[in-house]
Amino acid sequence: MVYNYILYIIARERKCGYMKVTLQNLTKVFPAKSKKAKDVIAVNDFDFVIEDGLLIGLLGPSGCGKSTALNLISGLQKPTSGKIFFGDDDVTNLPPENRGVGLVFQNYALYPHLTVLQNITFPLENRKGKDKLTKEVMVEMATEVAKLVQIDTLLDRKPAELSGGQQQRVAIARALVKKPKILLLDEPLSNLDARLRLQTREELRRIQKQTGITTIFVTHDQEEAMSISDMIVVMKEGVLHQIGKPQDVYENPIDLFVAKFLGTPPINVFDGYVKGGQLYIGDESVLDVSSIEDKEVDVAIRPEGFVVDENGRFTCNLNRIEVMGRDISVVASHEKSQNKDIRAIISAENMARLNQATVKFNLKPYKVYIFEKDSGKRIYF
Numbered sequence: 001m002v003y004n005y006i007l008y009i010i011a012r013e014r015k016c017g018y019m020k021v022t023l024q025n026l027t028k029v030f031p032a033k034s035k036k037a038k039d040v041i042a043v044n045d046f047d048f049v050i051e052d053g054l055l056i057g058l059l060g061p062s063g064c065g066k067s068t069a070l071n072l073i074s075g076l077q078k079p080t081s082g083k084i085f086f087g088d089d090d091v092t093n094l095p096p097e098n099r100g101v102g103l104v105f106q107n108y109a110l111y112p113h114l115t116v117l118q119n120i121t122f123p124l125e126n127r128k129g130k131d132k133l134t135k136e137v138m139v140e141m142a143t144e145v146a147k148l149v150q151i152d153t154l155l156d157r158k159p160a161e162l163s164g165g166q167q168q169r170v171a172i173a174r175a176l177v178k179k180p181k182i183l184l185l186d187e188p189l190s191n192l193d194a195r196l197r198l199q200t201r202e203e204l205r206r207i208q209k210q211t212g213i214t215t216i217f218v219t220h221d222q223e224e225a226m227s228i229s230d231m232i233v234v235m236k237e238g239v240l241h242q243i244g245k246p247q248d249v250y251e252n253p254i255d256l257f258v259a260k261f262l263g264t265p266p267i268n269v270f271d272g273y274v275k276g277g278q279l280y281i282g283d284e285s286v287l288d289v290s291s292i293e294d295k296e297v298d299v300a301i302r303p304e305g306f307v308v309d310e311n312g313r314f315t316c317n318l319n320r321i322e323v324m325g326r327d328i329s330v331v332a333s334h335e336k337s338q339n340k341d342i343r344a345i346i347s348a349e350n351m352a353r354l355n356q357a358t359v360k361f362n363l364k365p366y367k368v369y370i371f372e373k374d375s376g377k378r379i380y381f
Protein backbone atom coordinates (compact mmCIF):
# COMPACT_ATOMS: atom_id res chain seq x y z
CA MET A 1 0.00 0.00 0.00
CA VAL A 2 2.65 2.46 1.14
CA TYR A 3 4.73 1.46 -1.87
CA ASN A 4 1.84 2.15 -4.24
CA TYR A 5 1.26 5.47 -2.56
CA ILE A 6 4.90 6.45 -3.11
CA LEU A 7 4.61 5.51 -6.77
CA TYR A 8 1.47 7.58 -7.00
CA ILE A 9 3.22 10.60 -5.48
CA ILE A 10 6.20 10.23 -7.83
CA ALA A 11 3.88 9.85 -10.80
CA ARG A 12 1.80 12.86 -9.75
CA GLU A 13 4.84 15.08 -9.23
CA ARG A 14 6.37 14.01 -12.48
CA LYS A 15 3.16 14.50 -14.43
CA CYS A 16 3.37 18.20 -13.66
CA GLY A 17 6.74 18.14 -15.37
CA TYR A 18 5.58 16.25 -18.46
CA MET A 19 7.65 17.49 -21.37
CA LYS A 20 7.10 17.51 -25.07
CA VAL A 21 10.27 17.59 -27.16
CA THR A 22 10.39 19.41 -30.49
CA LEU A 23 13.25 19.01 -32.93
CA GLN A 24 13.38 21.70 -35.61
CA ASN A 25 15.59 21.09 -38.66
CA LEU A 26 18.14 19.58 -36.31
CA THR A 27 21.40 18.75 -38.06
CA LYS A 28 24.83 17.62 -36.92
CA VAL A 29 27.73 17.48 -39.35
CA PHE A 30 31.12 16.06 -38.39
CA PRO A 31 33.57 17.73 -40.78
CA ALA A 32 35.99 15.46 -42.66
CA LYS A 33 39.34 15.07 -40.90
CA SER A 34 41.29 14.73 -44.15
CA LYS A 35 40.93 15.80 -47.79
CA LYS A 36 40.07 12.26 -48.89
CA ALA A 37 37.38 11.79 -46.27
CA LYS A 38 33.83 13.14 -46.57
CA ASP A 39 31.85 15.13 -44.02
CA VAL A 40 29.56 12.90 -41.99
CA ILE A 41 26.00 14.14 -41.61
CA ALA A 42 25.25 12.17 -38.46
CA VAL A 43 21.82 13.77 -37.98
CA ASN A 44 20.22 15.16 -41.11
CA ASP A 45 17.39 17.67 -40.71
CA PHE A 46 15.41 16.00 -37.91
CA ASP A 47 12.08 17.76 -37.74
CA PHE A 48 9.48 16.17 -35.52
CA VAL A 49 7.66 16.39 -32.21
CA ILE A 50 7.80 13.85 -29.41
CA GLU A 51 4.56 14.19 -27.45
CA ASP A 52 4.88 14.35 -23.69
CA GLY A 53 4.76 11.23 -21.60
CA LEU A 54 5.62 8.86 -24.43
CA LEU A 55 8.37 6.30 -24.78
CA ILE A 56 10.05 6.78 -28.14
CA GLY A 57 12.31 4.13 -29.63
CA LEU A 58 15.05 5.63 -31.79
CA LEU A 59 15.98 2.75 -34.04
CA GLY A 60 18.52 2.10 -36.77
CA PRO A 61 21.67 0.17 -37.63
CA SER A 62 24.96 0.89 -35.92
CA GLY A 63 26.51 4.19 -37.04
CA CYS A 64 23.24 5.72 -38.25
CA GLY A 65 23.39 8.65 -35.82
CA LYS A 66 21.26 7.50 -32.88
CA SER A 67 23.76 8.44 -30.17
CA THR A 68 24.48 11.76 -31.85
CA ALA A 69 20.75 12.56 -31.92
CA LEU A 70 20.49 11.71 -28.22
CA ASN A 71 23.60 13.76 -27.37
CA LEU A 72 22.11 16.77 -29.14
CA ILE A 73 18.94 16.44 -27.07
CA SER A 74 20.91 16.08 -23.84
CA GLY A 75 23.21 18.98 -24.72
CA LEU A 76 26.41 16.92 -24.65
CA GLN A 77 26.89 17.92 -28.29
CA LYS A 78 26.00 21.14 -30.10
CA PRO A 79 24.00 20.99 -33.33
CA THR A 80 25.49 22.37 -36.55
CA SER A 81 22.07 23.91 -37.22
CA GLY A 82 18.49 23.64 -36.06
CA LYS A 83 16.74 23.96 -32.72
CA ILE A 84 15.54 21.89 -29.78
CA PHE A 85 12.56 22.81 -27.61
CA PHE A 86 11.50 21.25 -24.32
CA GLY A 87 7.88 22.25 -23.96
CA ASP A 88 7.86 25.84 -25.25
CA ASP A 89 11.43 26.57 -24.14
CA ASP A 90 14.25 26.77 -26.65
CA VAL A 91 17.03 24.76 -24.95
CA THR A 92 19.40 24.68 -27.94
CA ASN A 93 22.03 26.76 -26.15
CA LEU A 94 21.48 25.47 -22.61
CA PRO A 95 24.28 23.37 -21.10
CA PRO A 96 23.34 19.76 -20.29
CA GLU A 97 23.15 20.32 -16.52
CA ASN A 98 20.43 22.93 -16.98
CA ARG A 99 18.23 20.86 -19.28
CA GLY A 100 16.69 18.59 -16.66
CA VAL A 101 17.49 15.38 -18.51
CA GLY A 102 18.43 12.01 -17.02
CA LEU A 103 20.96 9.98 -18.99
CA VAL A 104 21.67 6.25 -19.01
CA PHE A 105 24.34 4.70 -21.21
CA GLN A 106 25.22 1.20 -22.31
CA ASN A 107 28.14 0.99 -19.88
CA TYR A 108 26.55 1.90 -16.59
CA ALA A 109 29.60 3.91 -15.45
CA LEU A 110 28.91 3.53 -11.74
CA TYR A 111 31.53 4.65 -9.21
CA PRO A 112 33.10 1.37 -8.07
CA HIS A 113 34.25 2.65 -4.66
CA LEU A 114 30.83 4.04 -3.70
CA THR A 115 27.86 2.03 -2.43
CA VAL A 116 24.63 1.78 -4.40
CA LEU A 117 23.10 4.43 -2.14
CA GLN A 118 26.06 6.79 -2.65
CA ASN A 119 25.98 6.21 -6.39
CA ILE A 120 22.34 7.21 -6.49
CA THR A 121 22.71 10.28 -4.26
CA PHE A 122 25.83 11.44 -6.13
CA PRO A 123 23.99 13.73 -8.58
CA LEU A 124 22.27 15.42 -5.62
CA GLU A 125 25.45 16.10 -3.62
CA ASN A 126 26.75 19.17 -5.42
CA ARG A 127 23.65 21.33 -5.14
CA LYS A 128 24.42 24.79 -3.82
CA GLY A 129 22.64 27.55 -1.93
CA LYS A 130 18.87 27.23 -1.63
CA ASP A 131 18.89 23.99 -3.64
CA LYS A 132 21.24 22.29 -1.17
CA LEU A 133 19.73 19.13 0.28
CA THR A 134 20.21 17.62 3.73
CA LYS A 135 21.65 14.12 4.01
CA GLU A 136 18.28 12.80 5.23
CA VAL A 137 16.40 14.20 2.24
CA MET A 138 18.95 12.79 -0.20
CA VAL A 139 18.66 9.32 1.37
CA GLU A 140 14.89 9.58 1.26
CA MET A 141 14.91 10.54 -2.43
CA ALA A 142 17.42 7.79 -3.28
CA THR A 143 15.39 5.19 -1.40
CA GLU A 144 12.26 6.25 -3.25
CA VAL A 145 13.78 5.70 -6.71
CA ALA A 146 15.58 2.55 -5.53
CA LYS A 147 12.16 1.14 -4.65
CA LEU A 148 10.84 2.13 -8.04
CA VAL A 149 13.56 0.13 -9.82
CA GLN A 150 13.46 -2.58 -7.15
CA ILE A 151 16.99 -2.37 -5.77
CA ASP A 152 16.07 -0.96 -2.35
CA THR A 153 17.46 -4.05 -0.60
CA LEU A 154 20.87 -3.57 -2.22
CA LEU A 155 21.67 -0.04 -1.09
CA ASP A 156 24.74 -0.98 0.99
CA ARG A 157 26.45 -3.01 -1.71
CA LYS A 158 29.23 -1.91 -4.05
CA PRO A 159 28.65 -2.16 -7.85
CA ALA A 160 31.04 -5.15 -8.10
CA GLU A 161 28.66 -7.09 -5.85
CA LEU A 162 25.74 -6.67 -8.27
CA SER A 163 24.65 -8.48 -11.43
CA GLY A 164 24.68 -6.56 -14.73
CA GLY A 165 20.93 -6.09 -14.57
CA GLN A 166 21.12 -4.71 -11.04
CA GLN A 167 23.95 -2.36 -12.01
CA GLN A 168 21.87 -1.03 -14.86
CA ARG A 169 18.98 -0.42 -12.44
CA VAL A 170 21.31 1.61 -10.24
CA ALA A 171 22.25 3.68 -13.29
CA ILE A 172 18.54 4.20 -14.04
CA ALA A 173 17.87 5.15 -10.40
CA ARG A 174 20.76 7.63 -10.54
CA ALA A 175 19.23 9.19 -13.66
CA LEU A 176 15.77 9.33 -12.05
CA VAL A 177 16.75 10.76 -8.68
CA LYS A 178 17.08 14.29 -10.06
CA LYS A 179 13.45 14.02 -11.20
CA PRO A 180 14.34 14.66 -14.83
CA LYS A 181 11.75 16.00 -17.23
CA ILE A 182 13.15 13.78 -19.95
CA LEU A 183 14.89 10.44 -19.71
CA LEU A 184 17.44 9.53 -22.40
CA LEU A 185 18.63 5.94 -22.68
CA ASP A 186 21.42 4.98 -25.08
CA GLU A 187 21.38 1.21 -25.74
CA PRO A 188 20.87 0.64 -22.00
CA LEU A 189 20.31 -3.11 -22.32
CA SER A 190 23.12 -4.05 -24.71
CA ASN A 191 25.46 -5.29 -21.99
CA LEU A 192 22.90 -7.65 -20.50
CA ASP A 193 22.47 -11.30 -21.45
CA ALA A 194 19.41 -12.27 -23.46
CA ARG A 195 17.13 -13.17 -20.55
CA LEU A 196 18.00 -10.17 -18.45
CA ARG A 197 17.58 -7.97 -21.47
CA LEU A 198 14.01 -9.17 -21.90
CA GLN A 199 13.25 -8.77 -18.22
CA THR A 200 14.88 -5.35 -17.90
CA ARG A 201 13.08 -3.97 -20.93
CA GLU A 202 9.73 -4.88 -19.37
CA GLU A 203 10.92 -3.15 -16.19
CA LEU A 204 11.88 -0.05 -18.12
CA ARG A 205 8.46 0.02 -19.68
CA ARG A 206 6.82 -0.26 -16.26
CA ILE A 207 9.00 2.49 -14.77
CA GLN A 208 8.29 4.77 -17.72
CA LYS A 209 4.53 4.16 -17.47
CA GLN A 210 4.51 4.75 -13.72
CA THR A 211 6.53 7.94 -13.82
CA GLY A 212 5.16 9.28 -17.09
CA ILE A 213 8.55 10.77 -17.99
CA THR A 214 9.00 11.43 -21.69
CA THR A 215 11.64 8.86 -22.60
CA ILE A 216 13.83 8.42 -25.64
CA PHE A 217 15.25 4.94 -25.92
CA VAL A 218 18.02 4.27 -28.43
CA THR A 219 18.58 0.76 -29.77
CA HIS A 220 19.70 -1.06 -32.93
CA ASP A 221 17.45 -3.99 -31.95
CA GLN A 222 14.13 -3.68 -33.76
CA GLU A 223 12.41 -6.25 -31.58
CA GLU A 224 13.42 -4.37 -28.45
CA ALA A 225 12.20 -1.05 -29.86
CA MET A 226 8.95 -2.55 -31.19
CA SER A 227 8.10 -4.26 -27.91
CA ILE A 228 8.31 -1.30 -25.55
CA SER A 229 7.85 1.90 -27.58
CA ASP A 230 4.73 4.02 -28.00
CA MET A 231 6.32 5.38 -31.17
CA ILE A 232 9.37 4.36 -33.12
CA VAL A 233 11.65 6.52 -35.22
CA VAL A 234 13.45 4.47 -37.88
CA MET A 235 16.60 6.09 -39.21
CA LYS A 236 19.49 5.29 -41.53
CA GLU A 237 22.65 7.28 -42.24
CA GLY A 238 21.39 10.31 -40.34
CA VAL A 239 18.07 10.40 -42.18
CA LEU A 240 14.70 9.73 -40.60
CA HIS A 241 12.86 7.19 -42.74
CA GLN A 242 9.65 6.68 -40.78
CA ILE A 243 8.02 7.62 -37.51
CA GLY A 244 4.90 6.01 -36.09
CA LYS A 245 3.37 3.45 -33.77
CA PRO A 246 5.37 0.21 -33.97
CA GLN A 247 2.49 -1.81 -35.40
CA ASP A 248 1.62 0.87 -37.97
CA VAL A 249 5.21 1.09 -39.18
CA TYR A 250 5.41 -2.71 -39.37
CA GLU A 251 2.18 -2.94 -41.34
CA ASN A 252 2.82 0.10 -43.49
CA PRO A 253 6.53 0.50 -44.22
CA ILE A 254 7.23 3.57 -46.29
CA ASP A 255 10.25 2.09 -48.07
CA LEU A 256 12.23 -1.11 -48.53
CA PHE A 257 14.75 -0.21 -45.82
CA VAL A 258 12.03 0.06 -43.16
CA ALA A 259 10.31 -3.10 -44.42
CA LYS A 260 13.55 -5.03 -44.14
CA PHE A 261 14.62 -3.54 -40.83
CA LEU A 262 11.46 -4.53 -38.92
CA GLY A 263 10.20 -8.05 -38.30
CA THR A 264 11.41 -11.43 -37.10
CA PRO A 265 11.80 -13.55 -39.14
CA PRO A 266 12.70 -10.81 -41.63
CA ILE A 267 10.53 -9.93 -44.60
CA ASN A 268 11.14 -11.97 -47.79
CA VAL A 269 12.31 -9.89 -50.75
CA PHE A 270 12.11 -10.96 -54.41
CA ASP A 271 13.06 -9.49 -57.77
CA GLY A 272 9.79 -9.07 -59.58
CA TYR A 273 8.06 -7.12 -62.32
CA VAL A 274 4.66 -5.79 -63.20
CA LYS A 275 3.19 -6.53 -66.62
CA GLY A 276 -0.36 -5.91 -67.74
CA GLY A 277 -1.63 -5.37 -64.19
CA GLN A 278 -0.10 -8.61 -62.90
CA LEU A 279 2.76 -8.93 -60.44
CA TYR A 280 5.28 -11.53 -61.58
CA ILE A 281 7.99 -13.33 -59.64
CA GLY A 282 9.95 -15.36 -62.19
CA ASP A 283 7.42 -16.51 -64.80
CA GLU A 284 4.51 -16.85 -62.39
CA SER A 285 1.89 -14.17 -61.97
CA VAL A 286 1.38 -14.09 -58.21
CA LEU A 287 -0.97 -11.14 -57.58
CA ASP A 288 -3.30 -8.72 -59.35
CA VAL A 289 -1.93 -5.17 -59.17
CA SER A 290 -3.93 -3.41 -61.84
CA SER A 291 -3.04 0.12 -60.69
CA ILE A 292 0.71 -0.26 -61.29
CA GLU A 293 2.30 0.40 -64.68
CA ASP A 294 4.71 -2.12 -66.24
CA LYS A 295 8.17 -2.07 -64.59
CA GLU A 296 10.70 -4.04 -62.59
CA VAL A 297 10.11 -3.89 -58.84
CA ASP A 298 11.20 -5.32 -55.51
CA VAL A 299 8.49 -7.46 -53.93
CA ALA A 300 8.55 -7.92 -50.15
CA ILE A 301 6.32 -10.49 -48.46
CA ARG A 302 5.94 -10.84 -44.68
CA PRO A 303 6.41 -14.43 -43.39
CA GLU A 304 2.75 -14.40 -42.34
CA GLY A 305 1.66 -13.36 -45.84
CA PHE A 306 1.85 -16.84 -47.38
CA VAL A 307 -1.05 -19.29 -47.56
CA VAL A 308 -0.26 -22.89 -48.52
CA ASP A 309 -2.62 -23.90 -51.32
CA GLU A 310 -2.24 -26.75 -53.80
CA ASN A 311 -3.65 -24.46 -56.48
CA GLY A 312 -1.47 -21.52 -55.33
CA ARG A 313 0.00 -19.13 -57.89
CA PHE A 314 3.51 -18.94 -56.44
CA THR A 315 5.74 -22.03 -56.49
CA CYS A 316 8.85 -22.31 -54.30
CA ASN A 317 11.30 -25.11 -53.57
CA LEU A 318 10.56 -26.65 -50.19
CA ASN A 319 13.75 -27.04 -48.14
CA ARG A 320 12.57 -27.91 -44.65
CA ILE A 321 9.92 -27.35 -42.02
CA GLU A 322 10.55 -26.02 -38.52
CA VAL A 323 7.80 -26.64 -35.99
CA MET A 324 7.32 -23.86 -33.44
CA GLY A 325 4.30 -25.08 -31.47
CA ARG A 326 1.08 -23.77 -32.94
CA ASP A 327 2.81 -22.31 -35.98
CA ILE A 328 5.27 -23.82 -38.36
CA SER A 329 7.97 -22.14 -40.33
CA VAL A 330 8.27 -23.29 -43.94
CA VAL A 331 11.81 -22.74 -45.16
CA ALA A 332 11.83 -22.50 -48.94
CA SER A 333 13.89 -21.07 -51.79
CA HIS A 334 13.31 -19.44 -55.15
CA GLU A 335 15.73 -18.25 -57.80
CA LYS A 336 14.33 -14.70 -57.61
CA SER A 337 14.58 -14.49 -53.81
CA GLN A 338 17.05 -11.92 -52.46
CA ASN A 339 17.13 -13.72 -49.10
CA LYS A 340 18.97 -17.05 -48.99
CA ASP A 341 16.03 -18.65 -47.22
CA ILE A 342 12.40 -17.74 -47.70
CA ARG A 343 10.48 -18.08 -44.45
CA ALA A 344 6.73 -18.53 -44.39
CA ILE A 345 4.88 -18.83 -41.08
CA ILE A 346 1.73 -20.92 -41.44
CA SER A 347 -0.56 -22.64 -39.01
CA ALA A 348 0.31 -26.26 -38.17
CA GLU A 349 -2.95 -27.55 -39.66
CA ASN A 350 -1.53 -27.00 -43.14
CA MET A 351 1.48 -29.17 -42.49
CA ALA A 352 -0.01 -32.33 -44.03
CA ARG A 353 0.16 -30.75 -47.47
CA LEU A 354 3.89 -30.22 -47.24
CA ASN A 355 5.27 -33.50 -48.50
CA GLN A 356 6.70 -32.62 -51.88
CA ALA A 357 9.82 -30.97 -53.27
CA THR A 358 7.86 -27.82 -54.04
CA VAL A 359 5.28 -25.82 -52.18
CA LYS A 360 2.60 -23.63 -53.71
CA PHE A 361 1.44 -20.45 -52.03
CA ASN A 362 -1.20 -17.84 -52.47
CA LEU A 363 -0.35 -14.42 -51.07
CA LYS A 364 -2.32 -12.20 -48.70
CA PRO A 365 -2.33 -8.91 -50.64
CA TYR A 366 -2.06 -6.74 -47.48
CA LYS A 367 1.14 -8.56 -46.51
CA VAL A 368 2.77 -7.91 -49.89
CA TYR A 369 4.67 -4.65 -50.43
CA ILE A 370 6.01 -3.42 -53.73
CA PHE A 371 8.95 -1.00 -54.00
CA GLU A 372 10.68 0.98 -56.74
CA LYS A 373 13.88 -0.78 -57.80
CA ASP A 374 16.16 2.26 -57.59
CA SER A 375 14.80 4.45 -54.79
CA GLY A 376 13.26 1.74 -52.61
CA LYS A 377 10.11 3.87 -52.31
CA ARG A 378 6.83 2.07 -51.78
CA ILE A 379 4.46 1.68 -54.72
CA TYR A 380 0.90 1.53 -53.42
CA PHE A 381 -1.71 -0.64 -55.14
Ligand code: ADP
Binding pocket: 030, 040, 041, 042, 060, 061, 062, 063, 064, 065, 066, 067, 068, 069
Ligand atom coordinates in the same frame (compact mmCIF):
# COMPACT_ATOMS: atom_id res chain seq x y z
P1 ADP B 1 24.98 5.19 -33.65
O1 ADP B 1 24.81 5.63 -32.24
O2 ADP B 1 23.68 5.09 -34.41
O3 ADP B 1 25.75 3.93 -33.77
P2 ADP B 1 26.62 7.59 -33.90
O4 ADP B 1 25.68 8.69 -33.59
O5 ADP B 1 27.55 7.18 -32.83
O6 ADP B 1 25.80 6.32 -34.44
O7 ADP B 1 27.48 7.99 -35.17
C1 ADP B 1 26.90 8.47 -36.36
C2 ADP B 1 27.97 8.81 -37.38
O8 ADP B 1 28.71 9.91 -36.94
C3 ADP B 1 28.96 7.69 -37.59
O9 ADP B 1 29.32 7.69 -38.95
C4 ADP B 1 30.14 8.08 -36.73
O10 ADP B 1 31.34 7.59 -37.25
C5 ADP B 1 30.09 9.60 -36.80
N1 ADP B 1 30.59 10.23 -35.57
C6 ADP B 1 30.07 10.10 -34.33
N2 ADP B 1 30.74 10.86 -33.43
C7 ADP B 1 31.70 11.49 -34.12
C8 ADP B 1 32.74 12.43 -33.77
N3 ADP B 1 32.87 12.89 -32.52
N4 ADP B 1 33.56 12.87 -34.76
C9 ADP B 1 33.40 12.44 -36.03
N5 ADP B 1 32.47 11.57 -36.43
C10 ADP B 1 31.62 11.10 -35.50
Ligand code: MG
Binding pocket: 066, 067, 068
Ligand atom coordinates in the same frame (compact mmCIF):
# COMPACT_ATOMS: atom_id res chain seq x y z
MG1 MG C 1 25.42 4.68 -30.47
